[in-house]
Amino acid sequence: PVAEHRLADYRPPAFLVDTVDLIFDLDPKATRVRATLALRRNPAHGDAAAPLVLDGEDLTLNAVAVDGVALDAAAYRLGEHGLVIADLPDACTLDTDVTIDPAGNTQLSGLYVSGGDFFTQCEAEGFRRITFFPDRPDVMARFSATLVADEARYPVLLSNGNPVDRGAMPDGQAWVKWVDPHPKPSYLFALVAGMLVSVHDEFITASGRTVALGIYVRQGDEDKVDHAMVCLKRSMRWDEEVFGLEYDLDIFNIAAVGDFNAGAMENKGLNIFNTALVLARPDTATDADYLRIDRVIAHEYFHNWTGDRVTCRDWFQLSLKEGLTVFRDQEYGADTTDASLSRIEDVLRLRGFQFREDGGPLAHPVRPPAYRKIDNFYTATVYEKGAEVVRMIRTIIGADAFRRGMDIYFATNDNTAATIEDFVGAMHEASGYDFTQFMRWYDQAGTPAVSFAGAYDAEARRYTLTLRQATAPTPGQAEKAPFVIPVALGLIGPDGQDLAGTIDGETVAGTRVVLLTEAAQSFVFTDVAAAPVPSLFRNFSAPIRLSGYDRAQLAMMAAHDSDGFNRWEAGHEYAVQVLLEAIAAHQRGAGFTLDDGLRDARAAALDQAAAAPALAARLLGLPGASTLADRMAVVDPDAIHAVLTAARRAIGGALQARFQAIYGQTAYDGAFAVDPASVGRRALRNACLAYIMAGDEAAGIALAQAQIAADTTMTESLTALALLVDTTSPARDEALAAFHARFQGDALVIDKFFAIQAMSSAPDTLARIEALTRHPDFDIRNPNRYRSLVLAFGYRNALWFHDASGAGYDFVARMTLAADQVNRSVAARGMEVFADWKRYDPARQDKMRAALDRIIAANDLSPNTREMAERVRH
Numbered sequence: 001p002v003a004e005h006r007l008a009d010y011r012p013p014a015f016l017v018d019t020v021d022l023i024f025d026l027d028p029k030a031t032r033v034r035a036t037l038a039l040r041r042n043p044a045h046g047d048a049a050a051p052l053v054l055d056g057e058d059l060t061l062n063a064v065a066v067d068g069v070a071l072d073a074a075a076y077r078l079g080e081h082g083l084v085i086a087d088l089p090d091a092c093t094l095d096t097d098v099t100i101d102p103a104g105n106t107q108l109s110g111l112y113v114s115g116g117d118f119f120t121q122c123e124a125e126g127f128r129r130i131t132f133f134p135d136r137p138d139v140m141a142r143f144s145a146t147l148v149a150d151e152a153r154y155p156v157l158l159s160n161g162n163p164v165d166r167g168a169m170p171d172g173q174a175w176v177k178w179v180d181p182h183p184k185p186s187y188l189f190a191l192v193a194g195m196l197v198s199v200h201d202e203f204i205t206a207s208g209r210t211v212a213l214g215i216y217v218r219q220g221d222e223d224k225v226d227h228a229m230v231c232l233k234r235s236m237r238w239d240e241e242v243f244g245l246e247y248d249l250d251i252f253n254i255a256a257v258g259d260f261n262a263g264a265m266e267n268k269g270l271n272i273f274n275t276a277l278v279l280a281r282p283d284t285a286t287d288a289d290y291l292r293i294d295r296v297i298a299h300e301y302f303h304n305w306t307g308d309r310v311t312c313r314d315w316f317q318l319s320l321k322e323g324l325t326v327f328r329d330q331e332y333g334a335d336t337t338d339a340s341l342s343r344i345e346d347v348l349r350l351r352g353f354q355f356r357e358d359g360g361p362l363a364h365p366v367r368p369p370a371y372r373k374i375d376n377f378y379t380a381t382v383y384e385k386g387a388e389v390v391r392m393i394r395t396i397i398g399a400d401a402f403r404r405g406m407d408i409y410f411a412t413n414d415n416t417a418a419t420i421e422d423f424v425g426a427m428h429e430a431s432g433y434d435f436t437q438f439m440r441w442y443d444q445a446g447t448p449a450v451s452f453a454g455a456y457d458a459e460a461r462r463y464t465l466t467l468r469q470a471t472a473p474t475p476g477q478a479e480k481a482p483f484v485i486p487v488a489l490g491l492i493g494p495d496g497q498d499l500a501g502t503i504d505g506e507t508v509a510g511t512r513v514v515l516l517t518e519a520a521q522s523f524v525f526t527d528v529a530a531a532p533v534p535s536l537f538r539n540f541s542a543p544i545r546l547s548g549y550d551r552a553q554l555a556m557m558a559a560h561d562s563d564g565f566n567r568w569e570a571g572h573e574y575a576v577q578v579l580l581e582a583i584a585a586h587q588r589g590a591g592f593t594l595d596d597g598l599r600d601a602r603a604a605a606l607d608q609a610a611a612a613p614a615l616a617a618r619l620l621g622l623p624g625a626s627t628l629a630d631r632m633a634v635v636d637p638d639a640i641h642a643v644l645t646a647a648r649r650a651i652g653g654a655l656q657a658r659f660q661a662i663y664g665q666t667a668y669d670g671a672f673a674v675d676p677a678s679v680g681r682r683a684l685r686n687a688c689l690a691y692i693m694a695g696d697e698a699a700g701i702a703l704a705q706a707q708i709a710a711d712t713t714m715t716e717s718l719t720a721l722a723l724l725v726d727t728t729s730p731a732r733d734e735a736l737a738a739f740h741a742r743f744q745g746d747a748l749v750i751d752k753f754f755a756i757q758a759m760s761s762a763p764d765t766l767a768r769i770e771a772l773t774r775h776p777d778f779d780i781r782n783p784n785r786y787r788s789l790v791l792a793f794g795y796r797n798a799l800w801f802h803d804a805s806g807a808g809y810d811f812v813a814r815m816t817l818a819a820d821q822v823n824r825s826v827a828a829r830g831m832e833v834f835a836d837w838k839r840y841d842p843a844r845q846d847k848m849r850a851a852l853d854r855i856i857a858a859n860d861l862s863p864n865t866r867e868m869a870e871r872v873r874h
């Protein structure tokens with residue numbers, strides 16, 4: 001069993017490392033790594049006789065020396081987890097010499113080979129797979145790295161910081177020495193070596209320094225990096241303008257790799273990206289891909305300050321960098337695109353992943369108190385809920401104080417490994433606000449349920465709003481104390497306009513913020529001219545579940561709310577309520593009748609098609625299957641699918657002529673751009689096509705085929721293909737074959753080929769995904785490909801994953817066990833798809849439990865997958 005790490009057990013390291021000098025003799029099968037560490041005892045540790053403990057995993061030790069004197073085997077203890085050396089002086093130099101096998105490293109953690117080139121991934125605990133080191137983020141050292149490799153095969157040699165020297169050797173080898181002037185933890189170390197091509201640009205910082213920018217990709221991909229470069233420069237400027245943060249090195253490089261466990265990695269001065277989050281060309285990437293690339297480029301760049309300059313003391317503080325950096329990339333997205341739409345997408349993501357996590361067996365606080373494998377805690381809670389917590393801090397203390405707090409945070413913690421208390425302390429210093437109760441957001445799991453009741457006294461012109469909060473128990477936390485919940489609210493009058501009201505002596509007509517701190521609390525507004533509808537949690541001011549609106553209130557808010565987010569939210573909630581009723585009716589055997597309001601709201605969205613196409617597209621959509629599942633006491637995936645299909649068909653039928661008209665008006669105009677107008681136009685066109693197909697399959701198939709044949713952008717081709725893949729028409733296989741032939745060799749597009757089939761609702765989906773595991777392009781060792789097939793199916797195909805036969809569960813269980821043999825961190829994450837198993841009917845529960853038990857019973861299961869499976873099974 002793997003030991004649990006506990007936050008409460010934190011102890012400063014026994015030794016600090018001032019400098020580390022690395023020499024890599026790069027060879028795919030046997031890379032030699034020589035490391036020289038300048039060590040110093042850490043007085044803060046408290047035990048002046050403590051041994052030196054170095055982490056190490058899958059390393060072959062060749063030699064170890066202290067102050068130049070080789071140690072014999074009796075002088076150290078070498079175990080499965082590292083190297084322990086006792087009786088060291090207070091300061092010394094340690095030399096180690098190890099050999100590693102990058103080509104055999106299928107875990108993709110540490111140094112590994114992808115496409116014949118070398119890449120690293122060290123967060124969280126990968127550096128220990130490169131050399132012996134105190135591999136913990138509170139050991140910050142200055143690094144140098146000398147890379148030696150065959151010059152013909154590895155012409156590009158990159159690491160963190162600046163190249164300071166280079167040379168050639170007689171045997172065809174060449175070397176480059178990189179020095180990073182900034183002290184950093186080992187998880188931010190990076191190395192890239194290979195036959196890569198690069199695209200260069202430059203950025204002039206606010207203070208006038210020139211930064212050389214480079215993006216390194218495989219040959220043939222150099223025409224897919226323009227977008228990433230634009231995003232990078234925009235991010236650099238934004239961080240200067242909004243947070244006053246300038247880039248701090250003369251070089252900023254990005255390298256793209258096709259085999260990568262995560263999305264991207266913020267290594268100092270050398271970000272490494274999954275190709276899926278860098279490469280984009282109109283014919284190969286969708287608008288959603290373009291948007292995602294923008295956000296992730298920004299996210300990794302922003303980590304340079306929130307993560308690299310100020311890092312985390314320990315991994316329990318992960319949200320200190322991740323929650324804050326997600327908040328920053330969300331703000332960037334809001335500032336550089338449409339603020340309301342951007343917020344809507346972010347909230348849908350939070351609800352889709354984080355609320356689901358927070359309501360099940362994997363629920364954990366933003367700052368988890370314990371973990372077995374930290375890789376399992378790169379979660380929606382640490383990231384997305386962590387961002388909401390930062391957002392609430394800003395909402396409570398105001399934007400100006402928040403910005404001052406950020407300045408204080410950097411001034412106080414620069415070049416250190418900090419804690420969440422350090423961050424909140426800076427916000428306290430900037431605002432005077434007492435965050436004692438607020439800290440529960442970091443330490444209590446679960447999504448608060450908030451309800452409300454309003455009472456208007458016409459004679460006294462007084463409106464009393466009563467809010468209640470309650471949070472259900474989560475694993476290990478039976479009792480929850482009340483949270484501090486910032487409620488951004490407005491009062492909407494009978495004419496749809498915001499009404500003025502006075503509270504605490506302050507009269508406000510628009511949006512104001514009140515703090516709900518008790519389990520139940522009343523807020524009394526005076527001088528209120530008429531009975532209002534309270535518009536609560538504007539712009540989603542807290543990560544809570546709100547209930548209590550009736551249909552009439554929702555319809556009124558959807559039409560009139562001055563807050564763009566809440567206008568959408570009200571229409572969305574209206575649709576959820578209507579569809580849940582239809583699901584209940586379906587379960588009773590009744591037929592589907594289209595609700596007038598649901599139809600009229602879609603018609604109203606079409607009225608906005610010309611003026612606001614992106615918003616219209618968003619408003620045309622229906623709540624997804626997972627949103628509906630989330631609201632049911634016992635999830636019925638068949639009924640959800642039946643009702644969503646019936647609703648789409650009914651709306652598609654009722655408004656067919658309008659959908660066809662707008663479809664015709666939004667045709668490709670010969671120019672491709674990712675500006676909001678073009679993206680909106682394509683989103684609207686695709687939404688129309690889906691309804692045309694739902695209402696009139698023959699017409700839809702013909703249009704989808706024509707849309708593919710027009711071969712305009714991936715956004716248009718892929719949507720059309722996905723719609724065909726949902727049918728059993730012969731057009732499906734024809735289109736799939738043509739798509740595969742057209743994009744053969746473009747791995748990212750072939751990923752899409754797998755994913756759309758994995759997400760299909762067609763009746764033969766289970767048989768077809770089994771067949772896809774035998775497709776020549778399927779490779780379980782490639783995380784993108786694995787995610788495209790197995791996780792796209794588990795996460796995004798509720799209908800067939802939850803097939804009553806249990807075949808979907810069996811498929812994911814088998815694939816997980818196979819994946820666990822090669823890449824434990826990717827396999828482990830797949831367990832999330834079983835997390836809500838107790839929310840289904842007894843027959844499905846039995847089958848999911850059996851699948852989990854089968855995984856847990858595997859003898860050679862990795863600790864990563866075991867931790868996840870056991871937590872889910874509990």
Ligand code: B3K
Nearest residue numbers: 123124262264265375378
């Ligand atoms: N910090 C990395 C995540 C690394 C994942 C390690 N299992 C990317 C990011 O959040 O920016």
Ligand code: ZN
Nearest residue numbers: 299303322325
């Ligand atoms: Zn991050």
